[in-house]
Amino acid sequence: MDQPPPLSPRPGLAPRLLMGVVVPATNVxxxxxxxxLRPAGTINATARIANPDAAVAGDADAAVVRAAMVAGLMAALDTLAPARPDHVAIGVMVENFVGGGAAGAALLAEAEARIGCPVTAPTGATLAALAALGVRRIALLTPFFPGGDAAAKAFLEDAGIEVVRVLGLRAPGPAAIARVAPARLREAVRELDGPEVEAIVQVGTNLPFAAVARDAEAALRKPVLATNPVTYWHALRRAGVADRIAGAGRLFAAC
Known part of the structure; x- marks a missing residue:
């Protein structure tokens, strides 16, 4: 009796890389x-964190939402593990949620041990992108309330980045972040820019900023960094995929 052909060691659509992506349920x-930005020969396999779309009217409400996301992170990784990803990009600011520094590093280490592969998160990716572009002075755009703004600013400043201006959009809930109009995002870029600003950096992974960032970067002739492309860039580079992508901004074109 003929034996079936042996299985390939890699998924047929992912001969180069199987990238896991973890996002909150409210993140679209x-x-x-x-x-x-997915290179040829790469699959993005997504797992979702069970989090409620709770109303957010201030920092106390935001803290409850962040806690729910952190609590669901490991369970989401468990649903992704059977796919056996090579690398995982986490679409939440885990360091922001747990205070940054040692607490953030510990959470990421726990995530890597849980899934059994390297894990890339937005804040570390942002620092890597700024280093690659030689940027030390930025303006910061967030969808957060003041507490979230302060945490993101502190993380960057602790790493030696000067944050000269912060604009928080105060989205009234996790799902509402995805519904901020492009016109408001373009206006935010104008509010943040200035001659002292070397780059504009956006955080908050549900904010649909990538297309706005590409257009703004061309117009301003300086880096405008959207958090999802930055995170994916760093995850790809850490996984050994160095493709340059035309039209995706200077980070993908040059670094």
Whole structure:
């Protein structure tokens, strides 16, 4: 009796890389913005964190939402593990949620041990992108309330990045972040820019900023970094995929 042919060691559609992507259930932006950058021979396999779309009217409400996301992170990784990803990009600011520094590093280490492969998160990716572009002075765009703004600013400043201006959009809930109009995002870029600003950096993974960032970067002639492309870029580079992607901004074109 003939034996079936042996299985390939890699998925047929992912001869180069199987990238895991973990996002909150309310996030409808990260998958699309990362898929737009997916190199040939790569699959993005997504897992979702069970989080509620709770109303957010201030920092106390935001803290409850962040806690739910952190609590669901490991369970989401468990649903992704059977696919055996080579690398995982996390579409949440885990360091922001747990205070940054040692606590953030510990959470990422726990995530890597849980899934059994390297894990890339947005804040570390942002620092890598700024280093690659030689940027030390930025303006910061977030969808957060003041507490979230302060945490993101502190993480960057602790790493030696000067944050000269912060604009928080105060989205009234996790799902609402994805519904901020492009016109408001373009206006935010204008509010943040100035001659002292070397780059504009956006955080908050559900904010649909990638297309706005590409247009703004061309117009301003300086880096405008959207968090999902930045995270995906760093994850690809850490996984050994160095493709340059025309039209995706200077980070993908040059670094």
């Amino acid at each position: 932006t990260t998958e699309a913005e990362m898929d737009d």
